[in-house]
Structures are given as structure tokens and as C-alpha cells.
Amino acid sequence: MVLQALVWCIAAVVLVSCGPAPGAQAPAITITDAWARPAMMSGDGHGMGMNSAVYFVVRNSGGQADRLIGASTAVAGRAELHETREEGGVMRMVPVPAVEIPAGGEVAFRPGGLHIMLMDLKRDLKVGDSFELTLRFERAGELKLSVPVRQGGM
Ligand SMILES: [Cu+2]
Helix, strand or coil, X not given: CHHHHHHHHHHHHHHHHHCCCXXXXXXXXEEEEEEEXXXXXXXXXXXXXXXXXXXXXXXXXXXXXXXXXXXXXXXXXXXXXXXXXXXXXXXXEEECCCEEECCCCEEEECCCCEEEEEEEECCCECCCCEEEEEEEECCCEEEEEEEEECCCCC
């Protein structure tokens, strides 16, 4: 009787651990066209506090909206979500706490609009370099991508 109870117990444990994994839905967020602006420390040592910006397109092929809530990278002291806006004829950048990525939709981070601002760069970003950036989403979690450095206009 005790043995039978034990067998049932083991069976129950196996069943639970073999059940569908939490969040079994396939990842719905994809990032394309990522790039960053080059930034170079000046030779005279006055390049401290240098900035760059990262651009990309976020696509959400899932059935639920997600939100980009943060970013980080080893090449910068801080990485913030920014948006360039025109206010009274003046272009200015404002930090945004989160960016909604609608279900089945995409959001473009591009010059003159949304971008990831890299502040206090720890090294030069030369054309042809690349570095790893981590994007944090509310539902999809963390997503790492390799960002190439290139010249880009508007
Ligand atoms: Cu900015």
C-alpha cells in the first residue's frame, strides 16, 4: 500500500515535469536592420561622455502586444530609450519609459525618431565594428543582438 502510494507520487511528479513548459508560445519578437552611429574619442583625451545611437526595426509576429522597456550593452555606461521630437521648431530628444510593439505590427527605430541612446561610451565605435546589445521586453524577456557600426544619414 505504501509502495503503491510512492509509485503514484513518482508518476505525478513525472507528469508535472513533462507538462507544457510555461510560456510555451514561440518567441514573437524579431529585430532586423540594426545599426549604430560611429563615435570616436578624440586624440586629446576630450572624448569623455561620448554618445552614440542604435537603430533597428522591431517586429511582433505574436498575438499579444509587447513593450520594449529597456536596453543595455557593455560598450556604454547607460543605454536609454529616446525619441527625437520637434517642439516649437526645435528638435530635442526625450527619454521614453517604454515603447509599445503592437501584436502583428512593427516599430521602426530610425534617425529623427525613436532610438537607443548609448551614453558614456567605454570605447570607440568605428565603422565596421560590431557590439552586443541586450533589449528587454515586458513579455518576450531579454533579446541579444549584434549591432554593426556604420555611417547612416537621415
Ligand atoms: Cu537620444
